[in-house]
Amino acid sequence: FDKRESKSGRSLPLERFLRTTLVPMGKLSDPTFTTLSTNFLVFMTSDVLSIHDTINYIAWKPYCCLPKGRTDRTCVPNMIPDDDPVHRFSDIRCLNMTRPESFQSIGCIKNYTAPERIITGTPSFDLSTVYGSSLKPLLEKGR
Known part of the structure; x- marks a missing residue:
């Protein structure tokens, strides 16, 4: 459970603190920015999220x-801080999370190389859901 340190050697803030600060719940100081940032985060998450990662921390590694x-x-x-706006009244002090599945974790690439995630779906950021994800059908349909 050792947390990564910043370049200066100081501790980085807890992930949960950043999430509740950047995307607050309840009182919104700036509804436009908050809604925009939330929608952007959801869009980007759908672009890089793998269903294997979700199944991994829910079913295979719930501990x-x-x-x-x-x-x-x-x-x-x-880890959830004691003053968390949502969980401060509960006994929940930790959310189960796992590392994303990568080519290193399944043994296709050596561990000392830069991590490369396995993504099974096509990206949404490039609008492949609108235009398609391979050239041949695009050319056949005349797009």
Whole structure:
């Protein structure tokens, strides 16, 4: 559960703190920016998210917040601060999370190389959902 440090050596803020600060719930200081940033985050997430990652931390590795998760390299639990706007009244202090599945994690590429995620769907950011994702059908349809 060791957190990464910043370039200066200081601790980085908790992920949950950043999420509740950037996308607040309830009182909105700027509804336009907040809505825009939320929609952009959802759009970008759908572009890079893999269904395997979701299944991984829900079904295959539900123990990342437990002591067993400390010995599993794929576990990266999301710690919740005591003053969290949503969970401060609950006993939830950790959200189960895992590292994204990569070509390294399944053994296709050596571990010391830069991580390269496995993405099974076509990207939305390039509008492939509108225009298609391969050249041959595009040329046949005359787009």
